[in-house]
Amino acid sequence: MGIDIGGTLNSARNWVGERLDDVEGAKDWVGGKIDGAVHSAEDGIDGFRQDLVQFGEEHGGIVGKTLAQGVSNTIGASEGATLAVYDMGKGVVQLADGAGKLANPLEWATHGDRNLQRVENVGRVAQTLDNLTSPVAWATNPGGNVETAKALWNGVTAGYQDAAKDGDWSKFSGRLVVDVGSLFIGAGEANAAIKGTEGASVLGRLGEGGEAVNTLDKVVDGTRALETVRAADAISPALKGEILAIPKGARPNPAEYLSPSYISDHLAQFDAGATKFTTQATLDKYGIAQRDGTAFVMPKGEADALLASAHGDPALLEKALGLPAGTLENNPLVRVDIPNPRDANLRVPSGNEAGANDQWLPGGKLPTGNSEAVVDAGSLPESGYSTTPVH
């Protein structure tokens, strides 16, 4: 199983980019002409995805088909996300005064890296979008906001309807992330979030003072949301089923079915530290490691968020952690923080670890959507971690 999923995906993206470059001449056209070019490209990449699945089946039997389907679904999610931004771009253009200054929506949507400078120019339009979530704006200009909402709704829902009609749920999910994210961070910012840190720096210039920091936080959240969907799509349900059917102890190394970029991105979530929870009694009796010396950990930020959501209430903590009721009544919960988890061989779990239960899923995600990794906690010196009661 040595397929380079990341490389294949990049090839597909380049293929789409070239396809869109082919319609460079159409950029002076308006409305339907641009729509036609984009949707021609959409049809093209959908065809490519189908061809990829067929190729996988012909050359790799069931496994090849399963892997190819996984790649196809990943492309679908990315494609859906791009098209959603395009659709929102149409809405923005319809709203903007002097829309011509924004160049054309095709390039804005599909070559965001070339248009980051233009995103700055859309700041005023982004402000219009922000008004949708402002009670003051609704009170002072309800008519304008209604028109804004209508324009956006018309621009976005058509794509959903097409994806749903075709049963292409991976593309649907890509749209969903962008559109839901845009409710919080705005259309232009959603596009920049997709383009990564370069976009974030531009947004930093868009905002001012604390607002800029807030905007960046939102962009980071949006990026994470995108990664969540991509992660969910990185392994097809069929491949997940195959891996889960393999007895614990014989499951493959995640590097055999996850791309290097996926693994790198996943583990980067732990660069700010890794955390695990345990009861005080369990810690006192058995330490922080399982019997095979490993320990499952979550990103420190996710642990912080989980604790914040429980407000120190033991009953809420039990519920959030899925613990039996009453577990924490006379047995405090302790957080174990590992500031440098890479020193303890941080890795994506294989499912062979002692702590991998029947809820374990391939890909480093819990059923709740939380991220997980595994470390060799048994080899950590006491100076390599800290323990803190949390209630």
Add this chain to the structure above:
Amino acid sequence: MLVSREFRFSLGEEEESGRYYVSIPVSNGLADYEEYYEIDRTAFERYRVDPAAALPFVDRCRNREADELLIVPPGSNRGTAL
């Protein structure tokens, strides 16, 4: 009270009810905690003197074959034995 790190289980007696138990560490991926299985006094004394004698029962607990003896019902995300 006895803790066997070697065999990864512990013996104890509930303060309020006086019930004897075997506990095993489990993890659900989010947290490590313990499950408690009720045993009688005879078993408690036997396991306390000879911890290895408890292993067949501990293995049954780990394999969820002694759930009728659980003192606290599992939560929404039941852990697996560590």
